[in-house]
Amino acid sequence: MPKKTQTQTNHRNFIFHFDQFWNIHFTEVNKNGLEKDYKTIIKAPSSDHAKKVLIKKIKDDNPAHKVKAIQLFMMTKTSSIEGLRLNLEDWAHAHRAVFPNSSNVLFKYYKPRPKGYTNRFNKTIGTKCTTFKKGHKLRHYIPPDKDKPYWVYDGKWKLWDKKERENLKEKFKLALHLHGNCRMKAAEYLGISRHHFYDMCNKKFIEVDWLKEFPVNTPTINHRKIDHLKRLTNLRKSKAKQKHQYTLKMYPKVKPFIDQGFSKTKIANILGSNKNVIQRCIDYDQQRKNS
Numbered sequence: 001m002p003k004k005t006q007t008q009t010n011h012r013n014f015i016f017h018f019d020q021f022w023n024i025h026f027t028e029v030n031k032n033g034l035e036k037d038y039k040t041i042i043k044a045p046s047s048d049h050a051k052k053v054l055i056k057k058i059k060d061d062n063p064a065h066k067v068k069a070i071q072l073f074m075m076t077k078t079s080s081i082e083g084l085r086l087n088l089e090d091w092a093h094a095h096r097a098v099f100p101n102s103s104n105v106l107f108k109y110y111k112p113r114p115k116g117y118t119n120r121f122n123k124t125i126g127t128k129c130t131t132f133k134k135g136h137k138l139r140h141y142i143p144p145d146k147d148k149p150y151w152v153y154d155g156k157w158k159l160w161d162k163k164e165r166e167n168l169k170e171k172f173k174l175a176l177h178l179h180g181n182c183r184m185k186a187a188e189y190l191g192i193s194r195h196h197f198y199d200m201c202n203k204k205f206i207e208v209d210w211l212k213e214f215p216v217n218t219p220t221i222n223h224r225k226i227d228h229l230k231r232l233t234n235l236r237k238s239k240a241k242q243k244h245q246y247t248l249k250m251y252p253k254v255k256p257f258i259d260q261g262f263s264k265t266k267i268a269n270i271l272g273s274n275k276n277v278i279q280r281c282i283d284y285d286q287q288r289k290n291s
Helices: 004-012 047-061 088-097 145-150 162-178 183-190 194-204 228-259 264-271 275-290
Strands: 020-029 035-044 066-074 151-153 157-159
Touching: 004 066, 020 047, 035 047, 035 088, 047 066, 145 151, 145 194, 162 183, 162 194, 183 194, 228 264, 228 275, 264 275
Parallel strands: none
Antiparallel strands: 020 035, 020 066, 151 157
């Protein structure tokens, strides 16, 4: 059997094709900041719509008043009050009290708040928070940003041992020397991610100019002595050769359809191929006939 709370959650997330009765608990705050808790019933196809109707009605009646802590429960045949199932008479009263109605009156049931409650959810009467006092200072020291490279955090900030810091910095430098300034290989050598490697270099060892001392070698094609015109010509020849080889491969499949007089588009749809490929096969077939 599904839990009641889960059922109500499903109701709140659903938009019905007809109006439902929503039992709404809310707190109304007047212009002086005084709070009063109420219950009411609103007719709407969804919980969001019911909430909007409530807020608009309260604002229309008292523009200075505000609504907070809204809770909605859809009334169903299994609904109960004080543990008693609603009977026909109860439903008749609900129909007369529901809003909107012909008299345009929002019937609100005032529920006095128990003494000592700061809100209608608060059940910890007489207890006060003694962990922090007003104007308390932070328990742990947080260094300013300029000093953080010389501090480490392991649950709380503590001053980084100078010798330990220097040793780790030398490890980073050695890793770069061994791998030709390649950051990725240096990070793998140290057993950390590349992101962590960059983070340590840029945030912890700020006194080192990493780009100047360990420049990144990024050879480009412009640095090489290459005849670009010849290279482009060879690429085009290679591409043309690949196209011709593929045309020869597809020709035996396309040939029967060409002989039957099928169109290029129809052949492409049958074989699931590109129309350009089919056109090349047709051209190749024409060349064979002419030669």
